[in-house]
Amino acid sequence: MAARVFLTGASGFIGGETLYQISQLPQPHQIRCLVRDISKAQPIIDAFPSAEIVKGDLDDSALVEKEARAADIVFHLASTKHEGSSKAIAAGLSDADRKAPGYWVQMSGASMFAGPEIKDGKYGEPSDKVWDDVDDNKEILDVIKSSPARVVDNIVLSQDPSKIKTVLIPGPMIYGTGHGPINRRSIQCPEVTKYALQHGQPYMVGKGESAWSNVHIHDLGKLFSLLLQAAVEKREGVWNEQGILFPENGTMAFGEVSRHIANAAYEQKLIKSNEVKSVSSEEANQIMPHGAVLLGTNAQLKSSRAKGPLGWKPSAASLAEDIPLMVKDEAERLKK
């Protein structure tokens, strides 16, 4: 059965990949994409001729609510923090006239686990805590519900499961080059690499022993397409309080990530030494917005539900395999 999909963030890294992956499914779906910058509409249509463009901004709550009301499933991938659009999606999907529950897939971030480290100003330190999205479900719910700053996550979790089936995807470090029509580049690794190429060496925060899990953007997009299929088939067990799915396929300490970047850049003769520089959390924040949190905290995740009941099988290159390609891409990008 074809689903009516409303997707935000089609011009972005995650939304663009998701649009690509759901467009690859054997069953065509009716996809409407919210695009705020009309100059980005044509490249999206060129790449995905059957996609429909909805010109508008997340701030236009009436428009977002109207689109959500008309959709079977909303992929809200443009922002993890936009409260107004999240409330509008909730209102549209829970409309009293709907014949069946609506589905809502919401992007979130793994920095949700960094609260205690941020509070203690502890960055770059190791941790042995691994969060399993099945075994630690109750503890994870407690982390979110006790964090007033996780506004959107809490809006998602507060929905009535008889009206809206929700999924939260706390993104860890996402790497790889996306298939999207416009932005194909992630943030954490590419920004460290850019710095390394500009300054001659990459950096790590403190001892570089804190670690985040990671996922290739292609595998993440495939997870979103599986969720669309699960919604169409009305499968149970992956929604609402059970629907906090960790998309991970490995974990690496940030110091090791930087060493891989240094080695690849050195081998490609882009830098003169393969040493990694240690910086303080303050310096990390000056180099990159939220650098201390994004490169100095721990978010070690175990994906049990997606790899279990949902049948997600990540198959893209590992982070270590991808880094030399990313270094090459960043060098070419800087030349331009």
Ligand SMILES: NC(=O)c1ccc[n+]([C@@H]2O[C@H](COP(=O)([O-])OP(=O)(O)OC[C@H]3O[C@@H](n4cnc5c(N)ncnc54)[C@H](OP(=O)(O)O)[C@@H]3O)[C@@H](O)[C@H]2O)c1
């Ligand atoms: N990349 C990661 O590693 C990662 C990991 C976890 C979570 N996240 C979060 O996931 C979200 C998406 O990340 P991303 O990497 O895909 O970012 P991105 O490449 O910058 O894409 C953001 C997308 O959202 C759109 N958008 C932003 N604000 C909008 C607004 N007010 N109205 C309409 N569209 C709007 C952008 O449109 P324009 O093209 O017009 O700007 C773009 O299509 C972000 O909140 C990010 O923090 C990212």
